[in-house]
Amino acid sequence: MKKRKANQEIRNMIKSMGYxxxxxxxxxxxxxxxxxxxxxxxxxxxxxxxxxxxISKLGDVCELQD
Structure with missing residues (x-):
């Protein structure tokens, strides 16, 4: 069984935002x-x-910069 990494939801969030x-x-x-x-x-x-x-604020900031 594969061990779950700590803070996986944060890691997933970062990945889903493309960072x-x-x-x-x-x-x-x-x-x-x-x-x-x-x-x-x-x-x-x-x-x-x-x-x-x-991290969620970063998505908003980056969208404004595009």
Whole structure:
């Protein structure tokens, strides 16, 4: 049985928006390695909600820039 990665819903969200993790880190102004480590362990619900909200804002911002 394949083990589920931590924060899979965040990873799926990033992928569905057409981003790579490094691109999201750059847009959030977080070092790529810090963002990767952040996703390694399951986040607390409050942290997860914040990150999902921030990532969803990126989609809005990028649509405006196109």
């Amino acid at each position: 790579k993790q490094w691109e999201v880190a750059e847009l959030l102004k977080i070092d790529e390695s810090v963002f990767s480590r952040l996703l390694r362990k399951e986040l607390e619900q409050e942290e997860k909600r914040w990150l999902i909200l921030e």
